[in-house]
Amino acid sequence: xxxxxxxxxxxxxxxxxxxxxxxxxxxxxxxxxxxxxxxxxxxxxxxxxxxxxxxxxxxxxxxxxxxxxxxxxxxxxxxxxxxxxxxxxxxxxxxxxxxxxxxxxxxxxxxxxxxxxxxxxxxxxxxxxxxxxxxxxxxxxxxxxxxxxxxxxxxxxxxxxxxxxxxxxxxxxxxxxxxxxxxxxxxxxxxxxxxxxxxxxxxxxxxxxxxxxxxxxxxxxxxxxxxxxxxxxxxxxxxxxxxxxxxxxxxxxxxxxxxxxxxxxxxxxxxxxxxxxxxxxxxxxxxxxxxxxxxxxxxxxxxxxxxxxx
Amino acid sequence: xxxxxxxxxxxxxxxxxxxxxxxxxxxxxxxxxxxxxxxxxxxxxxxxxxxxxxxxxxxxxxxxxxxxxxxxxxxxxxxxxxxxxxxxxxxxxxxxxxxxxxxxxxxxxxxxxxxxxxxxxxxxxxxxxxxxxxxxxxxxxxxxxxxxxxxxxxxxxxxxxxxxxxxxxxxxxxxxxxxxxxxxxxxxxxxxxxxxxxxxxxxxxxxxxxxxxxxxxxxxxxxxxxxxxxxxxxxxxxxxxxxxxxxxxxxxxxxxxxxxxxxxxxxxxxxxxxxxxxxxxxxxxxx
Numbered sequence: 001x002x003x004x005x006x007x008x009x010x011x012x013x014x015x016x017x018x019x020x021x022x023x024x025x026x027x028x029x030x031x032x033x034x035x036x037x038x039x040x041x042x043x044x045x046x047x048x049x050x051x052x053x054x055x056x057x058x059x060x061x062x063x064x065x066x067x068x069x070x071x072x073x074x075x076x077x078x079x080x081x082x083x084x085x086x087x088x089x090x091x092x093x094x095x096x097x098x099x100x101x102x103x104x105x106x107x108x109x110x111x112x113x114x115x116x117x118x119x120x121x122x123x124x125x126x127x128x129x130x131x132x133x134x135x136x137x138x139x140x141x142x143x144x145x146x147x148x149x150x151x152x153x154x155x156x157x158x159x160x161x162x163x164x165x166x167x168x169x170x171x172x173x174x175x176x177x178x179x180x181x182x183x184x185x186x187x188x189x190x191x192x193x194x195x196x197x198x199x200x201x202x203x204x205x206x207x208x209x210x211x212x213x214x215x216x217x218x219x220x221x222x223x224x225x226x227x228x229x230x231x232x233x234x235x236x237x238x239x240x241x242x243x244x245x246x247x248x249x250x251x252x253x254x255x256x257x258x259x260x261x262x263x264x265x266x267x268x269x270x271x272x273x274x275x276x277x278x279x280x281x282x283x284x285x286x287x288x289x290x291x292x293x294x295x296x297x298x299x300x301x302x303x304x305x306x307x308x309x310x
Numbered sequence: 311x312x313x314x315x316x317x318x319x320x321x322x323x324x325x326x327x328x329x330x331x332x333x334x335x336x337x338x339x340x341x342x343x344x345x346x347x348x349x350x351x352x353x354x355x356x357x358x359x360x361x362x363x364x365x366x367x368x369x370x371x372x373x374x375x376x377x378x379x380x381x382x383x384x385x386x387x388x389x390x391x392x393x394x395x396x397x398x399x400x401x402x403x404x405x406x407x408x409x410x411x412x413x414x415x416x417x418x419x420x421x422x423x424x425x426x427x428x429x430x431x432x433x434x435x436x437x438x439x440x441x442x443x444x445x446x447x448x449x450x451x452x453x454x455x456x457x458x459x460x461x462x463x464x465x466x467x468x469x470x471x472x473x474x475x476x477x478x479x480x481x482x483x484x485x486x487x488x489x490x491x492x493x494x495x496x497x498x499x500x501x502x503x504x505x506x507x508x509x510x511x512x513x514x515x516x517x518x519x520x521x522x523x524x525x526x527x528x529x530x531x532x533x534x535x536x537x538x539x540x541x542x543x544x545x546x547x548x549x550x551x552x553x554x555x556x557x558x559x560x561x562x563x564x565x566x567x568x569x570x571x572x573x574x575x576x577x578x579x580x581x582x583x584x585x586x587x588x589x590x591x592x593x594x595x596x597x
Contacts, residue, residue, distance in 0.1 A: 294535075299533075300530070300533035300534060300535065300557075300560070300561075301360055301363070301530065301533070301534040301535055301536065302535040302536070303363075303367075303534065303535035303536025303537075304367070304536060305535065305536065306535055
């Protein structure tokens with residue numbers, strides 16, 4: 001992999017770099033992901049992993065029917081996921097639409113991060129001016145993390161320069177807020193594209209790369225996470241900067257979450273096992289983590305009657 | 311015919327409308343009453359029990375909100391398909407219970423009739439168990455039976471088909487879903503029944519059948535927070551039954567532990583009544 005001397009901005013230069021990245025062994029990545037299901041995790045490690053996974057959750061509500069009360073209720077849950085057990089840690093952040101950012105910030109205070117999706121989420125089909133306004137709006141309302149979507153149409157058409165330019169502009173509009181770049185891997189079709197989009201986003205200034213919006217049928221999958229974790233590892237080797245990874249959508253069980261934790265450790269390294277560099281974008285995962293935690297505490301299986309309905 | 315390769319059977323579990331192997335990978339041998347090898351059956355683990363609870367909970371919503379008329383039709387359909395496989399059931403029961411041809415046929419016919427009997431109750435039990443209550447005020451007051459939810463059942467150990475059907479039917483006819491642990495030594499009729507259930511309009515997750523040792527699986531079902539009731543009909547050990555009741559009390563489950571009935575006799579509504587909850591509603595007159 002060649003050293004990047006200066007920022008690549010033109011479509012031609014980006015294409016030259018991105019298409020020189022080694023191809024992904026799709027069969028190998030799938031087999032590697034499948035092998036995870038056969039692991040047995042011992043109880044002590046599981047308890048540790050569940051608490052870590054809870055601390056990594058971006059508790060999310062991204063529905064057209066979100067109300068201020070629903071956002072406030074979710075924030076209360078984010079701060080104290082299990083009201084019956086004070087030893088349960090808070091989650092990392094709450095993730096809402098931009099217009100709910102102010103309500104979320106007022107609810108969680110400085111205790112948690114507030115992530116807002118912006119840039120015409122989830123399709124990203126709007127002019128750059130509209131997208132930037134969306135970002136500034138969310139930051140002004142108190143969001144300290146911005147989840148932007150890339151222009152998949154431009155990416156698939158090979159217009160890497162445009163995608164790069166938009167990420168750079170959004171990063172500038174974020175100010176001090178962290179920028180998470182959503183690649184929407186379900187629409188990128190191939191793992192080679194996932195690798196290219198990851199590098200493109202990282203070089204353009206992303207603090208985090210995120211798999212999906214959760215709004216298309218194919219969301220986060222372990223093979224995709226493997227490719228993205230390899231990308232952040234290689235980027236760190238090249239530049240000394242650690243970029244975070246956030247799989248989102250489709251992660252519903254503690255077992256899935258623990259698989260991802262194993263992947264992080266074995267692909268990117270233990271340095272990424274922190275909420276600063278890895279997050280789960282999820283709404284239902286937290287309940288399953290709580291049920292598993294309850295099971296370990298009380299010795300029998302818990303059920304959905306013992307956690308909140310979101 | 312002599313040079314035909316023997317078809318050896320290793321049966322699987324029935325969870326959520328699918329036939330998975332036991333998560334543990336274990337199987338055990340099933341013999342007939344003369345100790346002749348019949349087939350291998352899956353030996354379910356507690357994890358299979360938990361998977362079954364998840365599948366059952368998933369199936370509960372649609373099944374409990376289906377119309378009573380529809381549930382009756384589905385049960386009747388199961389009886390229809392059983393009737394079509396009557397000979398197979400008779401052979402299974404004969405091998406499992408060591409009965410003669412005539413007795414086996416009578417048992418199978420009674421099992422089919424029992425399904426029809428319960429199918430008929432689907433849209434009628436609410437009129438019998440529910441009520442309009444007299445009150446001294448400008449209100450209607452009525453009580454309606456509603457399904458309890460996810461029911462775990464231990465099927466009778468001896469009556470491998472008739473007993474099983476007599477346990478399952480009253481549970482599901484009211485809109486409950488069931489996880490049933492089949493007779494340990496005589497699971498084949500239950501396995502054949504799963505093949506009937508899978509092809510007779512019963513939505514996935516409504517009937518889940520585990521084969522194996524109740525002493526291993528039942529305690530996890532009894533203590534499980536997402537199981538609402540437990541039917542201990544097939545528990546023969548008083549010690550185990552007591553332990554299961556204690557476990558079940560931890561999450562305030564409904565428990566049924568009947569004396570071993572004569573399965574050939576026509577039942578009453580007692581079994582059905584055990585797994586319904588009575589909801590009483592006040593409704594203002596003229597509103």
